[in-house]
Amino acid sequence: MRRKKIALLLFSLAFCLPLLSFSGKKSANDSPKSWIRINLLGYLPNAIKVAVWASKEQSPPHRFELLDEQSGKVVFSSAKISKFGAYGPFTSTARLDFSSFKTPGRYLIRVGTIVSPTVIINNEVYRHTADFALRYLRQQRSGFNPFLRDSCHTHDGFALYGAKAGIKDSTHFDASGGWHDASDYLQYSTTSANATYHLLMAYRDFPQVFGDEKQANGLDGKNGLPDVLDEAKWGLDWLLKMHPSAQVMFNQLADDRDHLTMRIPKEDSQYGKGFERPLYFIDGEPQQRGKFMNNTTGTSSTAAKFASAFALGSRVFYPLNTSFSELLHAKSNSAYQFALRKKGVTQTVSVKSPYIYAEDNWVDDMELALAMLNPQPKVTDLYSPQQGKGTLDSAFFYAKQEPVTPWLKDDTAKHYQWYPFINIGHYELAKQSSGANKQQLIAYYKQGIEQVWDRARQNAFYRGVPFIWCSNNLTVAFAMQCFWYKQLSGDASFSALEQANFDWLFGCNPWGTSMVYGLPSWGDTPVDPHSAFTHLKQYPIDGGLVDGPVYTNIYKGLIGIQLSKPDEYAEFQSDLAVYHDDYGDYSTNEPTMDGTASLVYLLAAFDSKAEAKKPNVTQSFGGIIRGNSKQKKLALVFTGDEFADGGQSIAQTLAQNKVKGSFFLTGRFYSTPAFTPLIKKLKANGHYLGAHSNEHLLYNDWNKRDSLLVSKTQFKNDLTANYQAMARFGIAKKDAPFFLPPYEWYNATIASWTSEMGLQLVNFSPGTRSNADYTYPEMGKSYRSSEEIYQSIVDYDQKQANGLNGFMLLLHIGTDPKRKDKFYQQLPTLIKYLKKQGYEMVRVNDLLKTEP
Known part of the structure; x- marks a missing residue:
């Protein structure tokens, strides 16, 4: 058992720290009765790091x-303590703040x-944790279940309430697949669609x-597809079955008759039609809820x-x-039209329970x-007064209805009353908006965060999320809203609040336990959840987030x-909130x-917040966009595709000044016979090619950076x-391990594909206008003269703290004949200035070496 391992740790600590009382949870005999709560998973070196003393x-x-931990020596001491009262x-x-201590270790x-x-x-504390949580999603699969290596619920299902679509009750539809919702085996379209969206979004971002x-x-x-997309596709495939045609959409598979027994999933026969389970058609009208509706x-x-x-699946899977x-x-459009049938909310159905x-x-x-x-060209929206102005106008109309x-x-809600627990639309819409609309959406996020912050700032745990059913889900959602607000606004005012909500999930809470099964493996996490898998078969449910206090x-x-057993957290229960690691408590565990x-x-x-493995870039x-900003080195980078008119001049200038350059050229450039002598000359002179x-x-799209315009196969072949x-x-x-993308435009997916190719x-x-040397007067406001480009480089060098240290200063080896003011003619002057300022001009592969 994990807790026995903790006991062994305490035993070993007693030898090196004989006078100390360990701040664990099994402390009924400890005196004084005090504890220190931390994020058991760990902290990134440059992150906000706070423990709570209670x-x-x-x-x-x-x-x-x-x-x-090993030597017992004091490595840091601080009085940065924020004192709070009872909680x-x-x-x-x-709150004990040790954010200024950044040295990796234990x-x-x-x-x-x-x-x-x-x-x-350390920088690896969150590495692979997202993939770890995917284990629980795979275990929740209906149809073929990879954890059990067996299939279940293969006969689903028979339709109910489909009269509006001309569907007779008990008509069979193939609805096998998807995920079981929780520890029961019901399946809901609303939660499945939301889960699928989060998985797709996680990969996209x-x-x-x-x-x-x-x-x-x-x-x-391995199958050549990230596991998160395998899981997202499992969800999408089931959603497609739940929306088999433009006229048919189902909200729910099975109902609370499922709850008759705890069992490992197989085939169920309690619904009165063999092994089929009921499919509840979305008709926009109240439906059975036992003796209620x-x-x-x-x-x-x-x-x-x-x-x-x-829609998001279409974008992610396009390449x-x-x-x-x-x-x-096509299905995204038909689903939206189904949403327009009758404006309002669709609730789930129960038969026996409230x-x-x-x-x-x-x-x-x-x-x-x-x-x-x-x-889309136009979207007919019968409700919005903005109809006919495009989808973003209509989306913003809805944004204003629930800012x-x-x-x-309100600090309260019924079960799943406001779902999803975060308004994802504000984030997606803000990324596509500008000006006043974007600022308004950001303000909506800030307003919501401030409401929680007003409550959270009153206690040491910064807890402002209400303890309603599924409070951990709300905690995750709120941390995401803080993260997105900072991404959109650049305002880090709520970073400590964001971190506190994340820390809460992994042990910095009154109970001192992580709320995620098995994460971390060395810490206190749930071991007796309300789950048939663990209760009946002692199967681990790795990565599962429990409901919470x-x-x-x-x-x-x-x-x-x-x-089902004595409450091991009894000392930490209160009139405020409870949490039990006990199979018998379906509300918290x-x-x-x-x-x-x-x-x-x-x-x-949070994994993405980790510093790059090459900390000096x-x-x-x-993609790497700058070398070591503490070294007075830079690289002169030249790109080329169809033009090479500056090639001989650039090569001569570099040779005269004994400077090495880096040339990133397209296959078309390398294959143009007229350019062959120049390429051979650059190679002979020792430049990077x-x-x-x-x-x-x-x-990828200029306006929607995450929207790819090429497939993975196209990218790799090219x-x-x-x-x-x-x-x-x-x-x-091996001679040219660095790749510079065409148009100097890419996204994280392109960088990932590049990495897969060993590059x-x-x-x-960014910061200067050197890369604008391709522009010409007919381009209007985009045009930049050589004088303006040169001055932008000088200004950046003289006004920024680290100047051009580590810079990759990009120019073009040739430009359109329409540009008469060729910036490469200013290269001798530029090199003279850079040398005078003390810069060493090196090749890209030398600039990006990782020595400190």
């Missing part, structure tokens, strides 16, 4: 220390005689953090979630599977759908909860599929052809 007896400390079970609390925090669990600081260790069916083996008012909430998931992408594109997903909002779903359907997700300001008054009012999918995104985001979207694509392709053209001059890939993507250093 006590039932003592006053807040004045100082704290970090000890090296939950504690009479006194304080440490202990000491306050008096109290010592924390091991504090881990952070492709570099995901690996490929599984086949499409979830079994071991749910409060369905329309078709929009679920159908719009379908539309957004299909990978064009036919699948086109199918998703608990449903009682979603009450739908305008946020419409906003996201429209943001992701863009660009702040209601639970953020609830208000004590909610817990006391729930039906059928009875703990049941994992959920959609919450875990959201966690995949959050873990990927600057990266953007996975690299790749710039074969056909000078535009890889770049391979570039290196084949270089091989004719005796230039092998490193590089790009020019």
Whole structure:
């Protein structure tokens, strides 16, 4: 058992720290009764790093220390302590800020005689954690389940409430597949679509953090597709079955008759029609809820979630599977039209119990759908007064209907009342907007964050998220909103709040436990969740995010909860909130599929915050854009495709000044006979000769950077052809490991594909106008004269703290004849200036060496 391992750790610590009391949870006999709560997973070196000290007896400390775990020596001491009063079970609390300590290692925090669990600081603490959480999603698969290596629910299902579409009750539709929702085996379109969207978004935003260790069916083996996309496609394939035609869409598969027994998933026969389970058609009207009816008012909430998931799926899969992408594109439009049938919300159905997903909002779903359907020529929106002005106008109309997700300001909600728990539409729409509209969307996010911050700032845990059912899902969502706000605005005011919510999930909470099964493997995490997999078979549910603490008054009012063993967290329960690592508590310790999918995104985001493995370079979207900014070196970089009129002049100037340059040329350039003498001369003079694509392709949309215009196969074939053209001059890939993309435009996916080919993507250093030397007067406002370009370089050097240190200063080896003012003629003057300023001009491969 994991907790026995912790006990062994305490035993070993006793030898090197004999006077200290370990701040674990098993502390009924500890005196004084004080604890130090930390993020058990660890902290990035440059991140905000805060632990929470809490006590039932003592006053807040004045100082704290970090000890090296191995030697026991004090390596850091600080009085940076923010003192708070009572919270939950504690009479006194304080925040211990050690953000200024950045040295990687393993440490202990000491306050008096109290010592924390091991504090881990390094750049790898979140590496592969997003992939770890995917394990739970695979275990939740219906149809073929890779964890069980068996199939279940293969006969689904029979339709109900389909009269509006001319479907008779009990008509069979193939609905096998998808994910079980939680520890039961119900399947909901609304949660599945939201989960699918989060997985697709995680890959789109952070492709570099995901690996490929599984086949499409979830079994071991690489298939050339990141595992997160295998999982997202599993969700998309099921959603396609739940929307088989323009007239048919289902909201739910099975119902709470599922809850009769806890069992490992197989075939179910409790629904009265063999092994088939009921499929609830979306008709926009209230449907059965036992002796009650749910409060369905329309078709929009679920159908719009379908539309957004299909639309994002279409974009992500376009370069990978064009036919699948086109199918998703068509389905995104038909799903949106289904959302327009009757404006309103679709709630789930129960037959025996009072608990449903009682979603009450739908305008946020419409906003996201429209943001992701863009660009389209026109979208008919019968509700919006902005109709006819395009999808973004309509999306912004919906954004204004719900500027702040209601639970953020109300501090309460019914079960899944405001779902998703974050308005993703604001983020997607803001990225495509500008001016006042963009600022308004950012302000909406800020307004919601401030509502939570007003509550959070009152306690040491910075806890402002309400303890309603699935509070951990809300915590993940809120941390994401803080992350997106900072990304969109550049304002880091809420970074500590964002970090505190992330830390809460991994142990910096009153109970001192991670809320994710098995993460970290060395820490205290759930071991007895409300799950048939663990309860009946002791199967691990790695990566599953449990529901999390609830208000004590909610817990006391729930039906059928009875703990199966003594409460090991009894000392940390309070009149405020409770959490139990106990199978008998379905309210706090049941994992959920959609919450875990959201966690995949959050873990990927935090993984992406890690510094580059080459700490002396600057990266953007996975490409290196600057070398060591502390060394007075730079690289003169020249790109070329169809023009080479400056080649001989540039080569002569470099030779006269004994400067080496770096030339990134397309396959077309290398293959042009007229350029052959120049290329041979550059190679003979010792310059770096690299790749710039074969056909000078535009890889991704200028306005939507994440929208690819080429497939992975196209990209690789084109770049391979570039290196084949270089091989004719005796230039092998090992001689030219750096690749500069055509148009100097790329995204993280292109950088990832480059890496897969054993190459490193590089790009020019932003800040000057050197790369505008290709412009000519007929281009109007885009034109930059040589004098203006030269002055921009000088100004940057003289006004920025590190000047041009580490710069890749990009010029063109030739330009359009329409440009008469050739900047390469100013190269002698530029080199003279750079030498006078003390710069050493080196090749790219020398600039990007990783020595300190």
